[in-house]
Amino acid sequence: MKIIQSVSNNSPVNPGRRKWTAMGIAAVLAAGVTSSTSVVAQDGKKTFALVQINQQALFFNQMNEGAQEAADAAGAELVIFNANNDSAAQNSAVETYITEGVDGIIVVAIDVNGIMPAVEQADEAGIPVIAVDAILPEEGPQKAQVGVDNAQAGADMAAYVNEYAASHGGLQLGVVGALNSFIQNVRKDGFVDALDGVEVVSTVDGQNVQDIALSAAENLMTANPGMNAIYATGEPALLGAIAAVESQGRQDDVTVFGWDLTAQAVDGIDAGYVEAVVQQSPSGMGAAAVDALVALTSGNEIESQIDVPITIVTQDNVDDFRATFK
Secondary structure, three states: OEEEOOOOOOOOOOOOOOOOOHHHHHHHHHHOOOOOOOOOOOOOOOEEEEEEOOOOOHHHHHHHHHHHHHHHHHOOEEEEEEOOOOHHHHHHHHHHHHHHOOOEEEEOOOOOOOOHHHHHHHHHOOOOEEEEOOOOOOOOOOOEEEEOOHHHHHHHHHHHHHHHHHHOOOEEEEEEEOOOOHHHHHHHHHHHHHOOOEEEEEEEEOOOOHHHHHHHHHHHHHHOOOOOEEEEOOHHHHHHHHHHHHHOOOOOOOEEEEEOOOHHHHHHHHHOOEEEEEEOOHHHHHHHHHHHHHHHHOOOOOOOEEEOOOEEEOOOOHHHOHHHHO
16 A cells, blocks of 8 residues: 655656646646655556545555555555645645556545535546545545545433433433534434434534544533533544543543543443444445446446445444454
């Protein structure tokens, strides 16, 4: 797997590929070139690019692994761009891959609206784009959307929380979100809208960064001493919420619900204060996106919406996932 910050102009491209332009080189330099690896395969293989959000979250690394396995199975080359949470870098990466003439691009967008000019440029260049997880505007030229129905999954978790609250005398719940993430806002709204008999005391912004989520969750509990539940909308938020509960010694009176398993979340489930976690299949998403590009570039049709199912993980089924997080 090639995980790179951007691509360079020092290698020839395949016959029929476009060579670098001054504009393309400038865009890459602006994004911070560190790699001298040409992205286009020299042996006739198809080359696909995955424009990723970051390499810190386990979720995205598992997505990379699934994409790589699918690419290997298809005999394709996969290159991965790590945007380090910088939406402008994602745009520059897409523009660079267009210049290099890759066969297809997978985008896990930070800014679903801001990425669209680059997606449109790819389409105009005849390069298919598959969106993963973050939902791009429906009117865009992307060929498919891969992921879960985040609003429905949020509502499914709310149904679980409603039953839990009914059997535990009600809940006062705080939300640790990532207000800069479109997809996590969808999860938040789908969840909150479906709550019944649960009081939402406050929402704080973890900004999709674990340390910030930790501070936000600690402030949330300090400001709301009667709060007895937390809903976290993504992996950094959940890790921050778990760390905050532990740092304040609130394991006995604060119950955590959230998204995306980690080793810490599994430990929390075992300890009893993490009640339920929505588990996606990030590796399945990565594989599905690559498979879609393989199909498209082979002249086949694909569905515009490719759904990857979720599982709500509790003490009843956590053993099915434990091996992944050892």
